Amino acid sequence: QKEVEQNSGPLSVPEGAIASLNCTYSDRGSQSFFWYRQYSGKSPELIMFIYSNGDKEDGRFTAQLNKASQYVSLLIRDSQPSDSATYLCAVNSAILTGGGNKLTFGTGTQLKVEL
Amino acid sequence: DTAVSQTPKYLVTQMGNDKSIKCEQNLGHDTMYWYKQDSKKFLKIMFSYNNKELIINETVPNRFSPKSPDKAHLNLHINSLELGDSAVYFCASSQDRGQGDTEAFFGQGTRLTVV
Numbered sequence: 001q002k003e004v005e006q007n008s009g010p011l012s013v014p015e016g017a018i019a020s021l022n023c024t025y026s027d028r029g030s031q032s033f034f035w036y037r038q039y040s041g042k043s044p045e046l047i048m049f050i051y052s053n054g055d056k057e058d059g060r061f062t063a064q065l066n067k068a069s070q071y072v073s074l075l076i077r078d079s080q081p082s083d084s085a086t087y088l089c090a091v092n093s094a095i096l097t098g099g100g101n102k103l104t105f106g107t108g109t110q111l112k113v114e115l
Numbered sequence: 116d117t118a119v120s121q122t123p124k125y126l127v128t129q130m131g132n133d134k135s136i137k138c139e140q141n142l143g144h145d146t147m148y149w150y151k152q153d154s155k156k157f158l159k160i161m162f163s164y165n166n167k168e169l170i171i172n173e174t175v176p177n178r179f180s181p182k183s184p185d186k187a188h189l190n191l192h193i194n195s196l197e198l199g200d201s202a203v204y205f206c207a208s209s210q211d212r213g214q215g216d217t218e219a220f221f222g223q224g225t226r227l228t229v230v
Contacts, residue, residue: 038156103148103219
């Protein structure tokens with residue numbers, strides 16, 4: 001079983017719709033969860049992180065976490081063509097003695113927002 | 116500009132050669148990482164250093180040797196390059212705040228092509 005799983009997509013949504021991206025993880029000890037956006041040929045950039053159960057909203061983005069179900073999602077409201085990218089779910093699977101974190105990434109979901 | 120910068124951006128080389136990728140961050144972070152992103156966009160951690168000390172060493176061939184002369188620099192040297200080493204290599208850094216909510220900032224990536 002992969003540590004972090006995402007549907008690779010592509011997920012196609014019309015402009016203005018809500019895009020829903022899902023992620024499951026296997027390590028019950030995971031404490032924090034991140035969504036990164038990666039445009040083609042570019043580096044990943046952080047959109048949001050969440051570490052408490054429930055919802056966290058930031059502008060058009062809402063992250064949802066359910067630790068009991070080992071599930072984290074990202075909702076993008078009013079989707080725009082500029083949101084078309086690959087969305088990477090990352091899980092902090094270890095807080096290491098001596099500092100540092102181990103971010104384990106999913107394979108990403110490609111989102112296409114169509115006009 | 117404050118950032119994670121890595122050089123070179125592109126690297127094309129023949130099998131069997133030895134090459135290095137350099138990374139520097141001026142964010143004052145304690146932790147630096149090397150990630151490998153393959154053709155399927157899977158981003159996998161290779162190494163992590165915290166204050167110049169190796170923290171994470173994933174299952175990576177020993178042809179790959181990281182070096183951290185100080186906490187702002189983490190270089191990656193690869194010996195005897197193989198075709199399968201072709202990928203995009205990302206350097207990243209983070210500052211551990213002790214709560215697992217640390218985001219990783221990524222460099223622009225080095226696209227390595229072995230021919």
